[in-house]
Structures are given as structure tokens and as C-alpha cells.
């Protein structure tokens with residue numbers, strides 16, 4: 001079996017104008033990627049970067065405008081049905097049937113794939129257990145919390161035992177605890193050999209789940225690698241975050257620039273970031289320069305810093 005599960009070269013998605021006054025819009029602008037079987041691969045980027053458009057092309061529900069795309073060794077343009085039968089898709093909106101019970105949602109979905117009643121029944125029981133929803137099986141979907149709905153949507157996407165699971169922003173809108181439960185379930189799936197492809201604008205999610213990822217911005221890939229590789233390449237080991245009193249940040253930045261530390265300083269509206277190998281030493285240097293921050297925090301560099309270095313913007317506004 002090939003190790004490559006999907007591959008794109010020069011992939012483009014251009015949408016037609018929404019109305020007479022607007023122009024066509026290129027949401028995905030010539031991207032290349034190779035997804036390996038068994039890995040968790042992420043598309044990280046802010047809203048509008050083109051992540052969902054890319055996912056919809058991989059899911060064979062939106063045809064590419066240009067470039068080549070192969071999924072499971074097949075061409076989505078001609079083999080969409082065959083590919084979709086081997087995919088699991090978790091869309092941004094849960095799209096569950098709120099009139100039906102939790103279990104019925106799984107059963108109905110299984111029928112789309114033409115599975116036998118016995119098999120669907122068997123898998124529904126296993127998937128409810130996997131999604132930690134066994135005790136909710138008879139409840140209507142509208143009684144579920146956001147986290148439970150997401151878990152049910154993931155369970156539903158697994159009914160056909162997919163080789164490749166596509167997740168579009170799996171934890172957007174969930175509280176921290178619900179996100180952690182979901183990460184744990186996704187991690188288990190990966191251990192079972194399911195290839196995961198996800199989009200996210202949360203850098204902690206990308207760091208937790210992804211073996212490799214691409215960073216997207218404005219329809220293009222601006223960097224790719226493992227989270228650790230990206231951080232090593234585009235950030236420093238540590239970051240010193242300094243917050244100043246109202247109106248004091250500009251003067252502090254000026255002082256730091258004059259001190260010529262050689263380190264990169266980023267100004268955000270509410271704080272400044274000092275990229276350095278040794279955060280504590282940088283803080284001592286700041287004090288020695290006479291700076292008096294209201295708060296000072298030394299932390300490990302993250303993918304958020306990578307994105308900021310590459311685009312000059314933060315991931316989540």
C-alpha cells in the first residue's frame with residue numbers, strides 16, 4: 001500500500017463572482033502538499049486563509065479550478081464517489097439531525113454507505129462507546145452539549161471505517177475541557193492507524209495533534225514542517241512578554257531598539273514580545289535599561305510566534 005494518502009500540486013480554487021459588481025476570488029492559490037498514511041496533518045491559518053476550501057477539495061465536494069489532486073490514489077474529478085466511500089468528514093457545522101436520537105443519527109448515516117443493518121448496529125454501539133455517549137444514546141441531539149455534539153459528529157464520520165478522516169476546525173467554539181476530551185479521542189484514532197487531516201486556527205491544537213502541518217495565509221502556504229521544526233526555524237527558544245502602563249509601550253520599544261540587543265522585538269497592541277534564547281536574561285537586561293513593565297512573562301515559543309514572524313499578524317484577532 002502506498003504511503004502517500006493524498007497529494008496536490010499547484011492546487012487552485014477560484015470562486016465565481018458573488019454578484020455583478022464583485023470579481024472572481026481565488027481562495028487557494030497554487031498550493032503543494034503530500035499527506036502520508038498514518039500521520040496527523042494540519043492546515044493552520046487565520047479565518048479566510050483557504051483551509052476549508054482546501055479541505056472541501058480533498059473531500060471531493062468542490063472541484064479544483066487548476067492543479068492536480070490525488071486522494072487515496074484516485075482522481076476526485078472522476079472517482080469522487082469511490083473516494084468519499086473511504087473518507088470520514090467532520091464539517092465545521094455539525095449538521096446532525098436534531099429531531100433524532102443520538103443513536104439514530106449514527107444509524108441513518110450508516111445507511112448512506114449501504115452498510116447492512118447488523119453491521120451498522122454493531123458499529124453504532126462501538127462508536128457510542130468511543131465517543132463516550134453510550135448513556136446518551138436514546139436522547140435527542142438537541143439535548144447535547146457542544147462537546148458531545150462534536151463527539152457525535154466524529155463518531156458518525158467513522159461509521160464507514162474511513163482510512164482518512166477530514167476535520168474542519170474540530171474544536172472551534174468548545175470550552176477548554178471539551179477540547180481536551182476531543183483531542184484525546186482524536187489521538188486514539190491516530191493510534192488506531194486512521195490518517196487525520198485537520199484545519200485549525202488554534203496553534204495549541206496544531207501543536208497537540210499534528211505531526212506535520214502547513215501554515216496558510218491568503219490562499220498560499222507560507223511554511224511547512226513539524227511544529228518543532230517550524231518553531232526552531234522561525235522563532236527563538238523563549239519569548240519574553242512585557243506589558244506596560246497605558247501610553248508607555250512606545251518609549252520602551254524605542255529604548256530596546258537603541259540598546260541593539262540583536263533580538264527581534266514585536267509590538268502587539270497590548271504587549272511587546274522579545275524573542276530571545278534566555279527570557280530571564282532578557283528581563284534582567286530590560287530592568288537594567290530602566291524599563292518598568294507592569295507584567296513580565298517568560299514562555300516557550302509557539303506556533304503563534306511562527307505565524308507572527310511569517311505574516312506580521314496574530315492568528316486569532
Ligand SMILES: Nc1ncnc2c1ncn2[C@@H]1O[C@H](COP(=O)(O)OP(=O)(O)OP(=O)(O)O)[C@@H](O)[C@H]1O
Pocket residue numbers: 015016018025026027045046047048049050051052053054199
Ligand atoms: N463559495 C464561495 N464563493 C466566494 N468566495 C468564497 C466561497 N467560499 C469561500 N469563499 C472565500 O474564500 C476565502 C477562503 O475561505 P475558506 O473558508 O477556505 O477559508 P478558511 O481558511 O477555511 O477560513 P474559515 O476559518 O473562516 O473557514 C474567504 O475569503 C471566503 O470568503
